[in-house]
Each structure stands twice: as structure tokens, then as C-alpha cells.
Amino acid sequence: MTLDQIKPGKGGIIVAVNGEGALRRRLLDMGLTPKTKVVVKKTAPMGDPIELSLRGYMLSIRKDDAAKIEIEVIADDSGVVGIGR
Amino acid sequence: MTQALLALAGNQNSGKTTLFNVLTGSNQHVGNFPGVTVEKKVGQLKDLKEVSLVDLPGIYSLSPYTSEEVVTRDFILQEHPNLIINIVDATNIERNLYLTLQLMELQVPMVIALNMMDEVVQSGNSIDTERLSKQLGVPIVPISAARKQGINELIRTIKKMLKHPVAVLKPDFCSGEVHRAIHAIAHIIEDHAKQCDYPLRFAATKLVEGDSVMQQKLSLHDDDIHIIEDIVKSMEHALNVDREAALADMRYCYIESICKDSVCKVQETYGQQRSEKIDRWLTHKYLGIPIFILIMLFIFYITFSVIGGALQEWLEMGIEAFTEQFSILLNNIGISNWLHELLINGVCNGVGSVLSFLPIIVILFFFLSLLEDSGYMARVAFVMDRSLRRIGLSGRSFVPMLIGFGCSVPAIMAARTLSSERDRKMTILLTPFMSCSAKLPIYGMITAAFFPDHAALILISVYLLGILVAILSGLLLKQTVFQGDCVPFVMELPAYRIPAAKSVLLHMWEKAKDFLHRAFTIIFIASILIWFLQSFDWQLNYISDSSASILASLGSALARVFAPLGFNDWRAATALLSGVTAKESVVSTLSVLTQGNDAALAQMLPQIFTPLSAYAFLAFTVLYMPCIAAFAATKRELGSWRDALLTVGYQTVAAYVVALLIFQIGSLFL
Incomplete structure (x- = not known):
């Protein structure tokens, strides 16, 4: 499953970050690295971009880019993301 | 103390500008870094006038992809600041330390200003700064830039570090395969790095990451490039991830391991909880856009009708009165007719008519800094992003363009807050297509003479024409001049904060x-x-x-x-x-x-x-x-x-x- 398919309020663990170049590096730099827990908080009014919660902060990315992030869905989707994995 | 140069580096939204203002007062000079439209602020420390502080652009990493990041690393590598002050947002410490680790590789003496510690403590969380400082090998001073707490201690530490510079006590935060690769490459490029006067560890790490800028600057032999490629490939093979992911992962793993010991986070800070509540309205599915439009209408109304309009009238009257008196004075002196005309009609009227825009610009920037400093501008970008994406811009350009309908001058100036150079240039080019209010008299004249029955229709069509041309130009430019180097829209939504009065006033000034x-x-x-x-x-x-x-x-x-x-x-x-x-x-x-x-x-x-x-x-x-x-x-x-x-x-x-x-x-x- 990829991150753009996750419904708001649900989350998962990052398996891989695909794509290339500046975008991919930026995603990695912002902490979207494999094994990180990420929760989709909401979708923007026009349906795109989406708001994520990870590593204790909020990040916004576009759906096209979220489609490059592979996710393993987890049962616990309380929406709380703490420090650590 | 002799002359010294300090560099202030940190993430966007970490309170960097607030700290810069606290440290330097109003004693600042604003310009651009050479060759790019990246803002460079320089100031003197308040109580150490011989020490200059440079405010580097807010960045998240030292990758070679954006001009902001390249400017930062070039500045540190070429200007050799005596000390880096790295501001770290304590409420968001994991991601902030990611830049810290990269700055440490530059091997310049460094002190960490751990900002917003008050918020961390108030919310019942804690950070063991002594322990963290030992783990990183960098002095850490907990501060609150907004409340001016810990600033004296920070200045004491800066003085101490300037007197007895201590290079970063580099902990080996790489491990396993990455460690092997970095050290193997460091061995190969040692001479090249020395020749270019680059910190070895930084150069080696960048080569492992596949940083093309670094590869060129080191002017390596082909043989060396091949060997390095082999080393990196075998690292990728052993770890089963590519080079960039391996390095990012290594840094975040290291950060997680030290945060586990030093950071105790029982809950999100009150500020973060509050932000989530506010965002329920401001980025609401149906209300988000109407609220944004209302806010902008309010700003336009206040700026152009209520305060700005009145101030503009007064200023015009003042300028007129001055011009009149000046004209009488000139007549009394008895200067020649053409010189009189030059001073009155040329200079006074010309500059005067432009000067009357000043109130509008100042008031508009009062509101713009409120939007920016409070954190709402990021929400505007989030809410409006989709509308500008097709033409190759992000939602961040929406506000400057909107202001263009009032006046192009502040709109173009407002583009400076955009976080990528490409977006800035493109926004500056497209904004004047938004028909400014000074053009209304022309429309009035033409419609009255030719289209008296369809005035509104003509007016709307003219505005739409401007927007249409902006869209077409955006599409055209995306395919030509601004091809390829599109900066990804990966944007932090910072917690809402009450803007510091001083920052807002300084910005207006x-x-x-x-x-x-x-x-x-x-x-x-x-x-x-x-x-x-x-x-x-x-x-x-x-x-x-x-x-x-x-x-x-x-x-x-x-x-x-x-x-x-x-x-x-x-x-x-x-x-x-x-x-x-x-x-x-x-x-x-x-x-x-x-x-x-x-x-x-x-x-x-x-x-x-x-x-x-x-x-x-x-x-x-x-x-x-x-x-x-x-x-x-x-x-x-x-x-x-x-x-x-x-x-x-x-x-x-x-x-x-x-x-x-x-x-x-x-x-x-x-």
C-alpha cells in the first residue's frame, strides 16, 4: 500500500521511499525514512495535498508524492506518534 | 575581543529570525547572497559590536538541491565563520537535530541554542540538555527567543567559545556499513579535501550521498571516482538501500538513539495541541477556503480603504503642501523657470506620487508578517496549493499574487518569503499580470466611453484576461525557463505562534x-x-x-x-x-x-x-x-x-x- 491510499486518521510504518532526485531527498531529509511511523491527519479542501504527522511534527505533501512512499498499515491507529519507532 | 563572524543556522520555523532580532537589535543590514535571490541578513551583536552575525536561510538539510542549502554550505565553507549558532526547536527536536548532525560535519566550532524550551517544560516534557550536550559533543544553551530567556547565558557561551574555540568533538555517529564507506572514502580524498580547504568528514559524507556538487569541487581523478563508486555500491548492496536513504537513515537512527536517553516526551506540547484545534477550522474541508478569503478581504479592506486610504490621502496632502511651499520658496530665490519646473513637476510630483504608496506598503506588510509569523501562511499554501500546481507553482505563491490585485509593489516584495528561489522568480514575473488597483481609472475611462452598458462585464473580462495570461505564461515558463528544477512541495505545518511585536515592526521598517x-x-x-x-x-x-x-x-x-x-x-x-x-x-x-x-x-x-x-x-x-x-x-x-x-x-x-x-x-x- 502507498501513503496516498491511507485514509485520514489512519497510519502506518514506512517500508520504502521511492522516486528520485530532489523530491526523494527532501522526503528523506524531512524524516520520512523506512521504519518511521506516520499518520495521515487530513486532506486539504481541494482534495490535495495531505497533512501527515510524524516524528512529533506536521508535514504536508502532495498525493502524487505520497504515492511514492510504501506503507505497511498497522492496527494501532490512535493517531499519536511519539519519539522513536 | 577582535573581529569575529558568527553564522546563525537552523530549520525554518525554529525561531531563527526572532533569535537574530534578539541578538542584534535593530542593527541589521539586509541584502542578497551573491548571484541568487536568497536573502542575507547581517547584524552586529548588541553588546559585542565587533562581532557580526549572519542569518543564514532557514533550511532542513545540506543537500545540493536548493539554492538556500547550497548558499548555506558555501557560506560556511568559504567565509569560515568563527562559530556556528545552531538554533534547534526543542518541541520538534528529532527533525531539527538532522541538520545539526550535518552542520557538525563542517567541523566549525558550534553552539546549539535549544529554543522553545519553556514550552517543552510547561507541557510536562523534559530534555536533559547536559546529557544531550555530552552525547553530541556540542555545548547546548536552553533558551526561549520569544521570551528572551537564556539569552545572557547564550551570549556568555558565545564569548567563551570565541575566546577558546573548541572544534566540534566529533562523535562517530555513523555506524556499520556507512561508517566503513565514509572512512574508506575519507582516506582516498584526504589530499583533495585539504587542497580545497574542505572538512574531510563533510566531503566524504557528501560523496557517499552521491553529491554531484562536491564531486566537481574536489576535482577527483577518474580512478578515484571509480573506486569511490565501488565503495558506495558495495555499501548499498550490503544494506539493501540506496546511498541517500542509507545516510538519512543513519542520521535519524543516531538521533533516535540519543533522544531516547535525553528527551522525555509524555505528550504533545500545549502549542501543538492548540494548533491542532485551530486547524480544525482553518484547514477545514469546507470552511478552510472561505475563511482564507474572508481574512484576505479583511486585510484588503483595512489596507486599501480604512487605514491605508486615509493615510495615503494625508500623505498626498502633505506632499502637495510641501510642494507648494517649496515652489514659493524657489520663486522667491528667483531660479530659472526650467529648474523650477524640474524640481516641482519632475522631482516633487514624480517622487511624491510614488511616495504616497508608502502607507499601503507598510500596512500590508504588517498583516503579511502576522500571517507569516503566526504560521498561517503555511496553511494558506496547504489549502490553496492545488490551484497553482498546474502552472508549476505551489500554494505559497497564492498570497503574493492576491496582493498583486491591490498593488504590484508589495506583492513583488512579498515573494521574498517563498522558500524556493525558482518559485520566487516565477511569482515575481507572473504577479504583475494580476491587474493592480491603479489601473482602475483606465478601465473606467474606456468602459464609460465605449461600453457604458456592459461596464461590469468588460471589467471582469479584463481581470480574467490577466489571470489567464498568468496561467498560460506559467505553463510556458514551466516548459522553458524554469524547466526541471521544480522544488518539491514538502512543507512543514508549524505550530501556531503569537508573532513577536519586535519582528513584525522590524519587518515593516x-x-x-x-x-x-x-x-x-x-x-x-x-x-x-x-x-x-x-x-x-x-x-x-x-x-x-x-x-x-x-x-x-x-x-x-x-x-x-x-x-x-x-x-x-x-x-x-x-x-x-x-x-x-x-x-x-x-x-x-x-x-x-x-x-x-x-x-x-x-x-x-x-x-x-x-x-x-x-x-x-x-x-x-x-x-x-x-x-x-x-x-x-x-x-x-x-x-x-x-x-x-x-x-x-x-x-x-x-x-x-x-x-x-x-x-x-x-x-x-x-
């Missing part, structure tokens, strides 16, 4: 100063030039009849150029020329050149235009180069005459082509 500086340099000279062209003929005789002036003869020559657009008339061409000083002058010039008052003008207009050519004239006015004040702002923000001239050149060509199409295609049907 800085913009006002900027504008005044331009008013008395480039606009001053342009006013004199235009006055000269209007008041003299080619034999340099001073004339009273402006239809015999150089400007009018230029207008006559230009009229032929406008013939394909349907208005082969020297008065129309001259009016467009004078519109470059300020768009309102199009109307006043036409009125002067048709010898008289508004009634005469209304009668003369049908002799100059047909309804179709009048519409082509309108289209040209919406799109062609903005006024001289906006041009000066463009030049200032782009930092280059060439780019500024290309920009207004493009706008004028676009205006010509569109007006031509309208007239020629229209002629087929009408």
Missing part, C-alpha cells in the same frame, strides 16, 4: 526603508527622465505644449508599432509610455494631450479608438510592463538588471501579442 531607498534612487532618476522627455523638444528647447515634446514624438514613432493593435495614434502611444511612471498617468496624459478636461476626453476617445481597438488597448494596459516602482521592486528582488529587464520585456511582449490577437481576430468578426 525594513520594507519601508527598502521602498524609500528605491523612491529616492531609481524612481527619482526615472521621474526626472520622464519630466525631461515631456518638457523638452529634440532641440532641447523648453516647451509648454507637451504635444511638441520628445515624449510625444516618441509616441508618434511608437504609434506605428501599435497600428496592428488597432490604435495608430500618437496620443494613445504617449499615454502608454507615461503609464510607466504610474498607471494612473495613462488617463491624465490622455486628458492633457486631448487638450482639456474629462468631457473633451470622452468626446475625443472615439476618434482615437473603435470599440474593438479600445478593448485591445485595455488588454495591453493590463498586461504590459508594470510601473517604475514595481520595476524597481522587481530589480531589487531579482538582484539583477538583466533578469529585471527580461521580466518586463516578457510582460510587454505578452501584452503586445495578446492585444494583437484580440484586435486581429476581432476584426474578422466585427
